[in-house]
Amino acid sequence: MYDAPIQDSYDCVVMGGGPGGSATAALVAEAGYSVLLVEREAVPRFHVGESLMPETYWSFERLGVLDKMRDSDFVKKLSVQFVSHSGKESSPFFFEKHDPRENSQTWQVERGAFDQMLFDNAAEKGAQCRDKTRVQSVLFDEDKATGVELGLEDGTTKQVAAKVVVDATGLSALLANRLKLKQEYEHLKKIAVWSYFKDAERDPGPHGGATIILHTKMKDSWFWFIPLRDNITSVGVVGNRDYMLDGRTSPENTFAEELELCEAMQRRLANATQVEKHRVAREFSYTTTKQAGDGWVLVGDAFGFIDPIYSSGVYFALKSGELAADAIVEGLKMEDVSADQLGKWVADYSSGTQWIHKLVDAYYTNEFSFGKFLKMHPQHIGHLTDLLIGRIFHDTAGDIFDEMEPAMAEAVKMSGMDAAAEMPKPETSDDSMSKPSILGRLFGKLFGSK
Numbered sequence: 001m002y003d004a005p006i007q008d009s010y011d012c013v014v015m016g017g018g019p020g021g022s023a024t025a026a027l028v029a030e031a032g033y034s035v036l037l038v039e040r041e042a043v044p045r046f047h048v049g050e051s052l053m054p055e056t057y058w059s060f061e062r063l064g065v066l067d068k069m070r071d072s073d074f075v076k077k078l079s080v081q082f083v084s085h086s087g088k089e090s091s092p093f094f095f096e097k098h099d100p101r102e103n104s105q106t107w108q109v110e111r112g113a114f115d116q117m118l119f120d121n122a123a124e125k126g127a128q129c130r131d132k133t134r135v136q137s138v139l140f141d142e143d144k145a146t147g148v149e150l151g152l153e154d155g156t157t158k159q160v161a162a163k164v165v166v167d168a169t170g171l172s173a174l175l176a177n178r179l180k181l182k183q184e185y186e187h188l189k190k191i192a193v194w195s196y197f198k199d200a201e202r203d204p205g206p207h208g209g210a211t212i213i214l215h216t217k218m219k220d221s222w223f224w225f226i227p228l229r230d231n232i233t234s235v236g237v238v239g240n241r242d243y244m245l246d247g248r249t250s251p252e253n254t255f256a257e258e259l260e261l262c263e264a265m266q267r268r269l270a271n272a273t274q275v276e277k278h279r280v281a282r283e284f285s286y287t288t289t290k291q292a293g294d295g296w297v298l299v300g301d302a303f304g305f306i307d308p309i310y311s312s313g314v315y316f317a318l319k320s321g322e323l324a325a326d327a328i329v330e331g332l333k334m335e336d337v338s339a340d341q342l343g344k345w346v347a348d349y350s351s352g353t354q355w356i357h358k359l360v361d362a363y364y365t366n367e368f369s370f371g372k373f374l375k376m377h378p379q380h381i382g383h384l385t386d387l388l389i390g391r392i393f394h395d396t397a398g399d400i401f402d403e404m405e406p407a408m409a410e411a412v413k414m415s416g417m418d419a420a421a422e423m424p425k426p427e428t429s430d431d432s433m434s435k436p437s438i439l440g441r442l443f444g445k446l447f448g449s450k
């Protein structure tokens, strides 16, 4: 129960107790400013998104929770693997082969427990933490945010003044919706259906904790396989909204129908027992046209949401939380909570995250083959690996795209010409053309095929 008393005013009010909100609250409170962190659900609360990117390591270090992560019994994620639509399994890709340091390993986390650990950390750093407290609206004086109106558990409301309001409300994107800042990516309107299974088949040894991405037969959807504690595995399937909804009777059936199209997943689930109901999530990727204003700033999914194929969401939430916190602390020190000050990190952050956006687009460009591309441009293998680990905030992070984007455009053009000439399409059972095998081939190339 998180029932810190609520003052009339704070330096900073953070809305939303996910990784983005808790990271921001912890760092602003640690700097000595008064912070209220409010979460509408009871903490711990359920959340999808269990697989972390290795680069979260540095956020854990900064937040002071690295030892907690090391001491936890969360499943260690040391590798990833891709299974093609034809069932071909790539060699496991162990991150430490690219970089042998500890930061190359990460974890698969039940989000309830993980997010609570971060929420508690914010409290330990001095933030006043409340759960079961909903922000009903952000208060404005003209364009400047001045506080929030809270809906309390007992049904009453309370207005709280704040010098800075942080929107970390995840996909609810409270401020972005109110200010009409959201711009959806039309081509990335996906639906996910998932559940939890006990005793799914895992590889023995260190690869047992790997995230596995498996395409279905026609590449209309892909499955995630994320091993968690107690031999529970999170298994979900993702596809375009229309494909996942049109002519389907229920989420259970959609899941079962897609499973029929993925033998490699059937094998892994053959002796498993489903232990949770099916859940459904909208996965509509979007960006925002403005991420900070006078007295307010957006972090995490409230800033923008990107398709989870590369497990980047929690990392982006933590990283944006850190960067926003630095800008807030500096702004409070200088008594400048203007849009320019609170958003001074946004350009650099967006220039890093754009590479994952581009990588997502490449994954969904069916005509393009990573395998072929890397054969022609082996100098980019390290660049791609860096992106998959999450190393995106440095000058050369996007070098691969100088050649990859033209190659993608060319592949699409060639495919169009083939169609126009009524030529048969490229042989899709060739693994060099299949998306999941792309990285498999890359990893096989790097570390030897199975």
Ligand SMILES: Cc1cc2nc3c(=O)[nH]c(=O)nc-3n(C[C@H](O)[C@H](O)[C@H](O)COP(=O)(O)OP(=O)(O)OC[C@H]3O[C@@H](n4cnc5c(N)ncnc54)[C@H](O)[C@@H]3O)c2cc1C
Pocket (backbone or CB within 6 Å): 015, 016, 017, 018, 019, 020, 021, 038, 039, 040, 041, 045, 047, 048, 049, 050, 051, 052, 053, 133, 134, 135, 136, 168, 169, 170, 171, 172, 174, 192, 281, 282, 283, 299, 300, 301, 302, 308, 311, 312, 313, 314, 315, 317
């Ligand atoms: C199907 C799917 C699979 C995913 N898989 C992965 C994965 O494997 N790895 C990964 O890293 N990411 C994954 N993600 C993305 C990841 O879950 C998010 O990016 C991450 O949770 C964002 O953190 P956040 O702190 O911004 O928001 P959240 O974690 O969503 O936290 C926001 C919080 O705000 C609270 N809130 C909302 N409105 C209010 C309000 N008015 N008042 C008070 N509180 C409020 C919510 O209850 C919530 O707890 C996945 C997402 C989806 C949809």
